[in-house]
Amino acid sequence: MQIGLVGLQYSGKTTLFNTIAGIENPEMSMGKEEATIEVVKVPDKRLDILTEMFNPKKTVHATIEIFDTPGLKMSDNGKVKITTQFMNNVKNNDALFYVVRQFSDGSVAHPMNTVNPARxxxxxxxxxxxxxxxxxxxxxxxxxxxIMKTKDEKMKRELPIIEKCYAHVEDEKPLRTLGLSDDELKILSGYQLLTLxxxxIGVNFDENSIDDVESTIAEIRDSLLNKDETIVPFFGKIEYELSSMDEEDRIxxxxxxGIKESALSKILGSAYDKLGLQSFFTVGEDENRAWTIKKNYTAQDSAGVIHTDFYNKFIRAEVVHYDDYITHGSFSKCKEAGVWRLEGKQYIVKDGDILNIRHS
Ligand SMILES: Nc1nc2c(ncn2[C@@H]2O[C@H](COP(=O)(O)OP(=O)(O)O)[C@@H](O)[C@H]2O)c(=O)[nH]1
Ligand SMILES: [Mg+2]
Structure with missing residues (x-):
């Protein structure tokens, strides 16, 4: 999964990126046009506990890739130009994370001169x-x-979908609110539609305004056209400073x-939610591992995430839920208690399932 941080210059993208990527002494590369990418481990307490129980040779967390894209620059005419370079940076991102600035700091210019996150x-x-x-x-x-020239059937099917999208966007509505079907989305998947x-939305707050976060977010939401957006407040500067401390001090x-949850954890939580993602685990002497899948994935789909062979040669999945495993403490006890199951191809995997795929 890839999440792209995008926004105007000086909104705190790179600061946030360095915090979540754990980069302590960043080489400042101002004006760099390429995106910086970092693979970040998805923290998961359940995986940590499974590791304590199994003591495997290695533990592999799920990962996500965070992209820090160069800030969009205003030109003299007050317009932002979306360059090919920018598109190359964000086209493969699965989700976009807007970073807007709420902090006020006289020493950091705002491209639009005043602080106004909703704007x-x-x-x-x-x-x-x-x-x-x-x-x-x-x-x-x-x-x-x-279509006039070739009467191409595929293009004939595509046209009304594109026209429907056009009408929606012309109405100033982002494509992600159009409710497109899976088939329609498949047709659009080759295009780099940003609003799809x-x-x-990340709002970068001052440490002095922690008490006003909720009311400010409510105000921002109120003034947005689309009131259902996911808004994630964070504290760019202070969280960056705290990120170099050891865990105990940081907490x-x-x-x-008064910061209840780290920026990383909030971003990941909202991203999993928004993208409909969840985790399952595989455990064993060699390796404990968390895998990321979509919420509607079957046992066979999930097997395919581990290995395409497991998909093709799938027989059954042995399934125990993490909570049951913790309650009973071993697979044999889980069997005795009747919470260890054999499931077929069509079983819908649940968040926290521990799977062992039987294949030919
Ligand atoms: N006061 C304050 N300054 C911040 C905060 N977040 C970022 N900055 C500063 O704002 C400037 C621009 O930040 P940067 O992360 O490079 O922004 P980017 O252009 O969006 O990548 C840097 O000097 C940061 O130290 C914050 O929460 N409070
Ligand atoms: Mg930057």
């Missing part, structure tokens, strides 16, 4: 809508031309500041 969110959204609109418009022209990507300081 910045709408600004990014509008730019991305324009980008999608232009793409959809040119696609419609091209499809119509080709699941969105999380104490976070409590002192």
């Amino acid at each position: 910045d969110i709408e600004f990014l959204e509008t730019e991305f809508l324009f980008y999608d609109l232009a793409f959809l418009e040119s696609r419609i022209v091209k499809l119509k031309k080709e 990507k699941p969105l999380l 104490t300081f976070m409590e002192d500041y």
Whole structure:
């Protein structure tokens, strides 16, 4: 899974990126045009506990890739140009994480001169809508031309979908709110439509405004066109400073500041939620591992995440839920208690299932 941090310059993207990637002494590369990518372990207490119980040779966390993209720059005419470079950076991201600035700091310029997170969110959204609109418009022209010439059936099926998307975006609505079917999404999957990507909005707060977070978020939400957005507050600077401490100190300081949950944990939690993701585990002497899957994945789909051979040669899955394993303490006790099961291909895997795939 890839999450791209995007936003205006100086909103705190790189600071946040360094915090979650655990980069302590970043080499500042101002104005760099390429994205920086870091693979981040997804913390999971359950996996830690399983490791204590099994003591395997190695433990493998699920990972996500975080992209720090260069800030979108305003030109003199007050417009942001979405460059090919930017698109190359974000096109494969599974979700976008807007970073907007709530902190005020006279020594850090704001590209629009004043601090106003709701305005910045709408600004990014509008730019991305324009980008999608232009793409959809040119696609419609091209499809119509080709259909006249070749009567291509596939293109004939695509056209009404693109037209529906166009009408939605023209109405200033992001494509992720259109409720497209899986088949429609498949047709669109080759295109780089920005407003189709699941969105999380990060608001970067001052440590002095911790008490006002909830009311400020409510205000921001209230002034957005789309009130259902997922908004994640975080404290860029202070969380970066805390990230170099050992865990115990960090927790104490976070409590002192009134920060309940780290930026990473909030971002991951919301991203899993938004993307409909969950984890299952495999355990054993050699390796304990957490795997990330979609919520509707069957036992066979999940086997395929481990290995394509496991998908093709799937026979059955041995399943125990993590909670049951913890209650009973061993697979044999789980069998006695009747919570160890053999499930077929179609079984829908649940968050926290421990699986062992039987295959031919
Ligand atoms: N006061 C304050 N400064 C911050 C905060 N977050 C980032 N900054 C500063 O703002 C400047 C721009 O941050 P940076 O992360 O590089 O922004 P980017 O352009 O979005 O990547 C840097 O000097 C940061 O130290 C914050 O929460 N509070
Ligand atoms: Mg940056």
